[in-house]
Amino acid sequence: MSDEEVVSGAAIGPLLKNAREAKGVQLEEASRVTKIGKNYLSAIEEGAFEKLPNPAYLKGFLRLYATYLGLSGDDIIARYQQTLTTTPIAAPAAPPQPEPHDASAMGVERVTFRGHRRWGIPLLLLGLVIVAALFFSESEEKREKPASAPPPAPAPAAVPAPKPVQPPMSSAARPAQPQAALPVPAQPGQPVPPPGAAPAPQAAPPTAAPVASAPPATPASKEGRKGVILKLRFTQDTWMSITIDGAISQRYDLKAGDIIEWKGAHGFTLDLGDGGAAEGEFNGRPLKALGERGKPAHVELKAD
Amino acid sequence: MIKIFDALFGMFSNDLAIDLGTANTLVYLKGKGIVVREPSVVAVQKMQNGQKVLAVGMEAKKMLGRTPGTITAIRPMKDGVIADFDITEEMLRYFIHKVHNRKTLVRPRIVICVPSGITQVEKRAVKESAESAGAREVYLIEEPMAAAIGAGLPITEASGNMIVDIGGGTTEVAVISLAGIVYTKSVRVGGDKMDEAIVQYIKRKYNLLIGDRMAELIKIEIGEAYPGNELLHMEVKGRDLVSGIPKTTEIDSNEIRDALSEPVTAIVDAVRNCLERTPPELAADLVDKGIVLAGGGALLRNLDILLREETGLPVVTAEDPLSCVVLGSGKVLDELALLRNVAVSS
Numbered sequence: 001m002s003d004e005e006v007v008s009g010a011a012i013g014p015l016l017k018n019a020r021e022a023k024g025v026q027l028e029e030a031s032r033v034t035k036i037g038k039n040y041l042s043a044i045e046e047g048a049f050e051k052l053p054n055p056a057y058l059k060g061f062l063r064l065y066a067t068y069l070g071l072s073g074d075d076i077i078a079r080y081q082q083t084l085t086t087t088p089i090a091a092p093a094a095p096p097q098p099e100p101h102d103a104s105a106m107g108v109e110r111v112t113f114r115g116h117r118r119w120g121i122p123l124l125l126l127g128l129v130i131v132a133a134l135f136f137s138e139s140e141e142k143r144e145k146p147a148s149a150p151p152p153a154p155a156p157a158a159v160p161a162p163k164p165v166q167p168p169m170s171s172a173a174r175p176a177q178p179q180a181a182l183p184v185p186a187q188p189g190q191p192v193p194p195p196g197a198a199p200a201p202q203a204a205p206p207t208a209a210p211v212a213s214a215p216p217a218t219p220a221s222k223e224g225r226k227g228v229i230l231k232l233r234f235t236q237d238t239w240m241s242i243t244i245d246g247a248i249s250q251r252y253d254l255k256a257g258d259i260i261e262w263k264g265a266h267g268f269t270l271d272l273g274d275g276g277a278a279e280g281e282f283n284g285r286p287l288k289a290l291g292e293r294g295k296p297a298h299v300e301l302k303a304d
Numbered sequence: 305m306i307k308i309f310d311a312l313f314g315m316f317s318n319d320l321a322i323d324l325g326t327a328n329t330l331v332y333l334k335g336k337g338i339v340v341r342e343p344s345v346v347a348v349q350k351m352q353n354g355q356k357v358l359a360v361g362m363e364a365k366k367m368l369g370r371t372p373g374t375i376t377a378i379r380p381m382k383d384g385v386i387a388d389f390d391i392t393e394e395m396l397r398y399f400i401h402k403v404h405n406r407k408t409l410v411r412p413r414i415v416i417c418v419p420s421g422i423t424q425v426e427k428r429a430v431k432e433s434a435e436s437a438g439a440r441e442v443y444l445i446e447e448p449m450a451a452a453i454g455a456g457l458p459i460t461e462a463s464g465n466m467i468v469d470i471g472g473g474t475t476e477v478a479v480i481s482l483a484g485i486v487y488t489k490s491v492r493v494g495g496d497k498m499d500e501a502i503v504q505y506i507k508r509k510y511n512l513l514i515g516d517r518m519a520e521l522i523k524i525e526i527g528e529a530y531p532g533n534e535l536l537h538m539e540v541k542g543r544d545l546v547s548g549i550p551k552t553t554e555i556d557s558n559e560i561r562d563a564l565s566e567p568v569t570a571i572v573d574a575v576r577n578c579l580e581r582t583p584p585e586l587a588a589d590l591v592d593k594g595i596v597l598a599g600g601g602a603l604l605r606n607l608d609i610l611l612r613e614e615t616g617l618p619v620v621t622a623e624d625p626l627s628c629v630v631l632g633s634g635k636v637l638d639e640l641a642l643l644r645n646v647a648v649s650s
Contacts, residue, residue: 035618037592053463053593056456060596060620064608077623 012062012079013047019069020045034068036061228303230268231261232280238273267302318404321415321633322396323450324430326381327472327495327600329361330627331399332634338627339403344472346391347377357391360398369515383492384419384447384474385426389433396437404438411440415633415643419474420446421490427648443647445636447471447629448478448488451598453646454632455622459483460642464586465593468575468611469629470601472496475571477578479586483645486586489578493570495601498523505563506540510553514542523604526557529568530606530613557605568607572614579615594618598628 020030027045031038040061043051052058062080063073234254241251244264252260254277262268272278275291282301291297321332324344331340342361345368349358358375359367368377380391404412414434418427427444434442451469452459459465460483469476472495478488499519506512506519514522518540526536536557544551575595582590594617597608602625612619622628636643 035594035612035616037618040592054456054458056458056596056622057593057620059623060594061618064618064620 011083012076013045016065016069017045019071023069030068034064036065041065228264228267228283229261230282230301232278234258234278236274236277238277240270240272243269267300270299272297319413319637320400320403321630321637323417323630323633324381325471326384329399330630331403332630333403334637338630340399344381344395345377345379346395347375348391349375357394360395368517382473384471385422386429386433389429393433393437396433400438411438413441414439415443415445415637417447417450417629417633418444419490420448420476420478420488443643445633445646446485446648448476449480449485449646450632451628452480453635454628455596455598457596464589466590466595468595468597470494470571470599472600475574475601477574479578479582481586487578487581489574491570491574493567497567498564501567502560502563511545512542512553513545514540518542522560527560527564528557528605529564530610532606572611575611575615590617594620596620596622598622598625600626
């Protein structure tokens with residue numbers, strides 16, 4: 001910056017100095033009349049503008065001195081501005097210039113023009129809010145049914161991960177040792193091994209096992225489809241509560257003839273007021289009776 | 305929470321800086337520059353039920369002194385302060401709407417310059433006028449401070465700066481250091497008093513009655529404070545007091561210098577007075593840097609030379625002295641920290 005000022009000073013300083021010498025005036029005399037300090041005057045003539053107080057004063061001094069020497073003050077200032085355009089000092093001086101006679105009508109027009117740009121930021125914010133809302137609602141959905149992600153994973157993962165040799169046996173092995181939930185890797189059919197799988201299916205098998213009616217359901221699920229469908233038709237008035245994927249529980253009071261369909265990812269846990277009151281199909285296969293007629297029943301239906 | 309709203313409002317609002325001057329009102333729109341530059345004149349028509357504003361600004365100024373009985377063209381500001389509260393409010397409302405346009409629901413934050421010698425009552429009047437004219441927040445800053453910022457003086461540094469702001473109604477002389485006013489002197493002499501002095505002088509000398517507008521024109525054309533190199537002449541039109549007939553006379557700048565001597569002397573005295581009260585350290589700074597002139601009065605020919613001769617200090621005129629004050633207030637709008645620093649508490 002000081003380099004540029006030296007350059008600018010080099011342009012203006014000598015000009016002023018020559019003008020003074022042409023006029024035959026000593027520096028002291030000039031200082032006496034203009035009241036500008038002699039040191040400042042010589043700094044101006046040397047172009048050492050950094051020795052002067054501040055651009056505002058500097059410009060005033062330049063104008064004053066130029067006028068005293070019979071030069072045009074405006075001209076000198078213009079030269080000074082020119083050489084300064086690249087330095088930041090020019091910035092504060094610039095604003096006054098552009099709008100000396102700003103017609104007020106024009107001002108109003110410009111305001112409207114500006115309005116367009118001003119909406120940019122609010123719109124951006126609004127956009128962000130919407131994106132955030134979408135993001136949150138999505139993650140909420142995931143929590144509701146971790147379904148969507150895990151089921152596709154188990155099928156391919158189950159094969160390579162635990163014991164690829166055994167997969168064909170899965171359907172047979174499973175009813176045989178239902179209690180053996182602990183040796184998880186030993187059950188090739190079990191989709192649990194992938195670490196990402198939700199806790200719901202893990203919790204389900206042990207409880208599912210003791211129930212007699214569970215086995216028929218399992219073969220049906222062998223298809224390895226995404227999600228499970230349970231369709232029930234009720235022949236008597238009863239109540240029932242259903243837990244879908246171990247996460248969502250609902251309770252119904254039902255009348256004879258009601259038909260209800262549920263969709264889930266892994267399976268359902270049913271509690272019925274009357275085991276014989278319902279018949280239906282699970283994943284497109286007919287279900288055996290859910291329990292003894294007239295007695296409450298607890299049934300677990302798994303995808304596999 | 306309030307800060308969030310503040311930021312939100314700030315995003316939508318068009319902040320304004322207003323130089324509510326006796327002669328001219330200037331409005332600075334943040335990010336845009338000066339958008340209104342109009343005379344502080346309001347033309348009011350008397351109705352059966354109260355009064356109606358007919359015109360504001362330039363249009364109203366044309367009516368000044370040329371109105372029939374039912375219309376009065378008023379200058380609501382006198383001596384730098386609000387003389388007519390209601391009319392000032394109307395005027396402010398007009399200017400704010402003209403600029404702000406109510407495009408957004410958020411009301412603007414407004415910075416208004418007031419003379420430094422203003423009383424609490426006057427301060428309140430300005431503030432309330434602006435608030436009822438649709439301002440969300442009103443900050444008052446002292447005119448000399450705004451002028452110094454507008455002139456680009458390094459006011460935040462620990463060194464003295466002297467600014468002389470000669471407005472329409474008041475002349476403000478202040479010594480500023482570290483973003484504060486060290487000493488200030490406000491005299492109710494300005495462009496208007498000069499016009500009046502010219503009217504009186506011509507009446508006395510030529511028995512010719514001239515209007516304020518004519519007087520202002522004379523001041524601008526040939527007025528001077530200190531003998532210049534050339535003698536300027538001008539034709540003056542008015543009404544002869546003796547014969548009652550309109551007539552034309554020619555006057556020269558020497559006569560006007562005579563006529564202006566009284567108000568000009570008052571200004572010089574104010575500067576002297578201020579210099580006398582300046583602490584020595586700051587006085588030393590002033591010897592180097594001198595005095596900066598701002599405001600419309602700074603355009604009076606050779607006023608800087610007169611002050612230079614009288615004080616022995618270099619006197620420089622700010623770039624664009626007419627807009628110094630409003631530009632300064634505008635700059636303050638951009639730097640809220642500075643605003644809180646220099647705003648007048650009330």
